Structure formats: structure tokens, C-alpha cells
Amino acid sequence: MNLSEKCKQHVDSCRFCWMCHHICPIGNATGHERSTPRARALGISLVNREAIELEEIMDNVYECATCGACVNVCVTGWDPVMFAKETRLKAALEGKLPTYINTLVDNCLDSGNAYGVTEMNGDLQAAIAAHSAATDTLLFLGADARYMVPEQAIKAIKVLEKAGVQFTVLADEPASGSQLDFLIGAAQEVKDQMTAAAAVMNGYKTVVVYDPIDAKTIKRTYKEYGVDVNAKAVTFTSFVAELVKNGTLKTAQSGLTVVYHDPFALARDLEETEEAREIIKATATLHEMLLNRKETVWAGDLLMAQYLPNVIPMVAKRRIFNAQSIGENTIVTASVSEYASLKAAAPDDIAILSIEDLLLK
Numbered sequence: 001m002n003l004s005e006k007c008k009q010h011v012d013s014c015r016f017c018w019m020c021h022h023i024c025p026i027g028n029a030t031g032h033e034r035s036t037p038r039a040r041a042l043g044i045s046l047v048n049r050e051a052i053e054l055e056e057i058m059d060n061v062y063e064c065a066t067c068g069a070c071v072n073v074c075v076t077g078w079d080p081v082m083f084a085k086e087t088r089l090k091a092a093l094e095g096k097l098p099t100y101i102n103t104l105v106d107n108c109l110d111s112g113n114a115y116g117v118t119e120m121n122g123d124l125q126a127a128i129a130a131h132s133a134a135t136d137t138l139l140f141l142g143a144d145a146r147y148m149v150p151e152q153a154i155k156a157i158k159v160l161e162k163a164g165v166q167f168t169v170l171a172d173e174p175a176s177g178s179q180l181d182f183l184i185g186a187a188q189e190v191k192d193q194m195t196a197a198a199a200v201m202n203g204y205k206t207v208v209v210y211d212p213i214d215a216k217t218i219k220r221t222y223k224e225y226g227v228d229v230n231a232k233a234v235t236f237t238s239f240v241a242e243l244v245k246n247g248t249l250k251t252a253q254s255g256l257t258v259v260y261h262d263p264f265a266l267a268r269d270l271e272e273t274e275e276a277r278e279i280i281k282a283t284a285t286l287h288e289m290l291l292n293r294k295e296t297v298w299a300g301d302l303l304m305a306q307y308l309p310n311v312i313p314m315v316a317k318r319r320i321f322n323a324q325s326i327g328e329n330t331i332v333t334a335s336v337s338e339y340a341s342l343k344a345a346a347p348d349d350i351a352i353l354s355i356e357d358l359l360l361k
């Protein structure tokens, strides 16, 4: 396996120092030592030294959610996300991806989403059709909202309608490239998908990005891969927080007391933690759950649930426990995929809400 020198350095320099051992959501859910960042480095190192075959570690390489919790606590600056993603790219180039990953990659290339869904929910189609006219502002919904959690996509549209914003939603929205990037990293197919999406976005002044993973991809990864977006890309939460702040979006107190689960892509990758809190404070009493802001713990998602269906609910349950353990029973999040993951795992006495739920109450 021909990894870059930088990647080899990170793989070989990462020490079994245990500083990130306790923070990995997958390692904590499985309880397996092999799921931890350092164990992944060890496996990649063994492949580099030709002691084992690349195929032997690929299941393990795809256990990483690329959530960056380990990177956040590694004081020596080593980056398990980088070496997991580069190993995925090399495996893709060498034709050594697991079959279940090849299926997801093929779906991304054929239908623009990893789930291979080709038809949107009828109610969402109607909501989108009401915003087909050209405006300066594009609401970019993303694959998870469009194909897996359409009720949340409809709520996002309703929030902007409530504020009187003139905006466009595309019936044929292009893939952002975030799912394909998660699966195979900086491959040419990924850059091609991103370039095609950027060309569409460049027809607008502002692109409001609903899904935090898409926002991270468009605002950060596009630059890293040399893909230019001239439109101003903003997160849905920062756009809506401004509408609340300037009085365009009227809010009312719901009487609820809630905790906020920070999506890692907002809190760590985009360093956006306060905008969602400002929205929540306009609608509810906000308490803080354990491990908040940059220390947040990923709560599972829809993409990894495709191939780790038993592990992802355990990841979500552990995150719910962080709220339960301080006596809280209502969790609000701003990630459509983590919302779906938490909701599927929540017991009856725990409510999972989105920012949109609070605003539309």
C-alpha cells in the first residue's frame, strides 16, 4: 500500500497513549480494542510493513466515523481521521474495498445517494416544487434529508417559509460529494461530484446548507480538494440564528427544558457552537448535556447504519445516556442524520427534537 509520507508518519507516531481511547464512539459502543484509533493505526502499520494484507483491515478501517473526537484530544497532533481516509482511498484505487462499501459507492455514483433511492417522498416533492422558481438563495437539503428523513426536510422548508425568505430548492439537487468522500476520500470521482455540485451552487448568491456534514464538506473539504464555490455557503443554523436575531423569524417560548447535542461537523470542523444555542434559547430553556461543544460525542448516522446496523443504535444509546445521567429527557440536535439515529434508539421517556421542531412549535 502506497501511503503518503505524512500518512505513514501519523500512523507510526501515534502511540498507545490511551488519551483518545475513551472518547471513540465506536470503540465505546463495541467495547472492542480493535475499534479504537490506535488499534487502527497498528493495523495500517502492519499492512505498510507487509505483515498482513490490506483486505484484512478494511472492515476495521470502515468502523471509523471520521468524527474527529480522537483528533480533538490528541495533544501530540496525530490524526486518525486522515490515516483512515487515506487508507480507504488506497483500497479503492487497489480494488480492495469490502463488497458492502462497493455497493454504497456504486449507489453514490449511480443515484447520487449512498442508499440507492431514486424517488423522493411525495410530500417533500410538493414542498420542493413550491420553491422551484429562481431566487438568490438556494436551500441545499442533502441526501439524508431528501431520501431518508423527508419529514425533516419539509420542516426546514417550513422554517424559511415562516420567516418569509425567498429561496429555491432543487428537484434535481446534485450530490454534495460528502457521502462519496466519507467512503473513498480524495478520489477523482469524488472531486468530479463536488465540482458538478459547485457549478450548480455558483448560480446563487447564498447557499443555505441544511446538513452539517454537507456544510463541512462544502465549506472545508472543497477547498482542500481545489474545488471553488463562489456562492456564500452558510450553515442552516447560522442562517436561521440570524433570522431569529434580527426579528425576521418570530419565536415563542415552548415551555420546554432541553439539552443540545452538538453535531461534530458544526462544533469541531466548522467551530460553530453558539448559533443553535441562540435559536434554542429563543424557544426553550437550555441546559448543557455532558460532553458538549467541541467535546461532543457523535450519535450515529444513517450511512454507517447501512453496514453497522447493530453498532449504530448502541452509539446513539450511549449519547442518550449522557442526557439521562444528568436527569434530562429532551435532546435537541441540528444534524438530520444524528436526529434520525437518536430518534430510532430513544426510549419512550426521552424526546428527540430538531431545531426546526422548536421553531415550528
Ligand code: SF4
Binding pocket: 013, 014, 015, 016, 017, 018, 019, 020, 021, 037, 038, 070, 073, 074, 075, 076, 077, 078, 079, 080
Ligand atoms: S491518536 Fe493521539 S491520543 Fe490517540 S492514541 Fe494516537 S497519539 Fe494517543
Ligand code: SF4
Binding pocket: 023, 024, 025, 026, 027, 036, 037, 063, 064, 065, 066, 067, 068, 069, 070, 071, 080, 081
Ligand atoms: S474519528 Fe471518531 S470514530 Fe474515528 S477513531 Fe476517531 S474517535 Fe473513533
